Amino acid sequence: MRNFLIIALSLTLLASCGTNGLKETTISGQVENFDNDFALLHSKGITDTIWLADDGSFTHTVMISDPCYLRIRAGRNSNLLYLNPGGDIKLDVDIKNPTENPFKAGSLLQQNSTLYDVNQTVNSVAKDFRSLYTLSQEDFASTIDSLKILTSTMIERVKGTDKGFASLENARIDYLFASWKYNYPEYNARLSGNEFEPNLDDYAFVNQFDFGNKKHFSMSEYTSLIENHINNIYYNEIARDEHKGKSVFEQTLILFDMIDSLVPDQTMQDYYKHNSTSEAVKWSSLEIAKNVAEHFVATAKSDEYRTIIERDLAKRMLLAPGQPAPEFTLTSIDGKEYSLSDFKGQIVYLDFWASWCGPCLREIPSLLKLKDAYKGKPIAFVAISIDDDKSAWEKMVNEKQLKGYQLHAEKAWQSDAAKHYQVYGVPTFVLIDGEGKIIEYPATRPSDPETVLTIDKHLKQL
Numbered sequence: 001m002r003n004f005l006i007i008a009l010s011l012t013l014l015a016s017c018g019t020n021g022l023k024e025t026t027i028s029g030q031v032e033n034f035d036n037d038f039a040l041l042h043s044k045g046i047t048d049t050i051w052l053a054d055d056g057s058f059t060h061t062v063m064i065s066d067p068c069y070l071r072i073r074a075g076r077n078s079n080l081l082y083l084n085p086g087g088d089i090k091l092d093v094d095i096k097n098p099t100e101n102p103f104k105a106g107s108l109l110q111q112n113s114t115l116y117d118v119n120q121t122v123n124s125v126a127k128d129f130r131s132l133y134t135l136s137q138e139d140f141a142s143t144i145d146s147l148k149i150l151t152s153t154m155i156e157r158v159k160g161t162d163k164g165f166a167s168l169e170n171a172r173i174d175y176l177f178a179s180w181k182y183n184y185p186e187y188n189a190r191l192s193g194n195e196f197e198p199n200l201d202d203y204a205f206v207n208q209f210d211f212g213n214k215k216h217f218s219m220s221e222y223t224s225l226i227e228n229h230i231n232n233i234y235y236n237e238i239a240r241d242e243h244k245g246k247s248v249f250e251q252t253l254i255l256f257d258m259i260d261s262l263v264p265d266q267t268m269q270d271y272y273k274h275n276s277t278s279e280a281v282k283w284s285s286l287e288i289a290k291n292v293a294e295h296f297v298a299t300a301k302s303d304e305y306r307t308i309i310e311r312d313l314a315k316r317m318l319l320a321p322g323q324p325a326p327e328f329t330l331t332s333i334d335g336k337e338y339s340l341s342d343f344k345g346q347i348v349y350l351d352f353w354a355s356w357c358g359p360c361l362r363e364i365p366s367l368l369k370l371k372d373a374y375k376g377k378p379i380a381f382v383a384i385s386i387d388d389d390k391s392a393w394e395k396m397v398n399e400k401q402l403k404g405y406q407l408h409a410e411k412a413w414q415s416d417a418a419k420h421y422q423v424y425g426v427p428t429f430v431l432i433d434g435e436g437k438i439i440e441y442p443a444t445r446p447s448d449p450e451t452v453l454t455i456d457k458h459l460k461q462l
Contacts, residue, residue, distance in 0.1 A: 027050070032056050234254065237254065274309060322438065327341060349381050382407065
């Protein structure tokens, strides 16, 4: 049995709200029935790794100067943690049979157990999304008021032992309910079948919050609310006639300037810009990804966020045109194994999808037409399912009578195929040439007229 590792964070931003008076805080516990040997710790857009021993046990230390929140993830299991300097918390997580409350011991047991109960109470209402957002405005407000009274009472029980926790937790819940209120006009309209007409006056209440509150920076509820509001203002701005025809890069510069004007803290400015840049690197064309990422790297002041974007861009470049497409070997629905190398000499149109994905299913008619149009041509249409539920994939393939190469990636998002092809959402399409090199990532969808033009161009080059 290898020894478990105790690792101090190299990125103090992960947990620390400041750099003065740092103290060691310990997170320990057990992760059971888990295939991986690590869990992840998230805060402020930064991720650190917690290494697990052979039996799933771990001890991990962070250096913090102020009370804050972090999120620990093991696979799809996720738990929000409250930490304060010098404290400790122990939690046990069973991936297959999650306990009602994972927190078991430590000086921060009462705070984290309360945090868990508060989240359970709020989520019991939030999970019924349609019912919540189709309430009348009066009933919606009343629901929030009732939840606020209930959660405040739960938090009050800890106030005598940890006033810092009570203050932070009440603020976190306030931000959460503010986000509900912020989303209500759009969600209510769409769920009620009405046309949504945005009105910035509905969102003016957000201006009462401090956009540079460092003490609340570790709360995703806080940063999500502020970021949502900034993006809302931005989308209204670029819709103006004076911005028509501007490139995506030029529009990004407008967003960055807006962030600078609204957020007074440099680190928090970089956080919001890094979020936008990361999205561009993942989803935009390679040209846009490079331009936006290189601009951020050149202007950001925070080494941590600059490093993340440099890493993300380097990863994206692995799938640039002309790069070798990652090899894979997967099993088809009829039990046969196929590798990318089996299709050498043909163009390959990879389709990462899932049976539960609405946009994927909407592309099926166009994909079938595409297959018919190129029947007998040297092009292979290879579908790779990332369904967790293999039987759901098999059922969908049979019901839709999906022919051709229908492969399944075990471990879904965590499969080598999904990770090597940087699949962050589905559908994701990739076009590969006859030599096994990337033509286009992400490739256009079957319903896009550009897809036929690109395929025709490269068929001529075989």
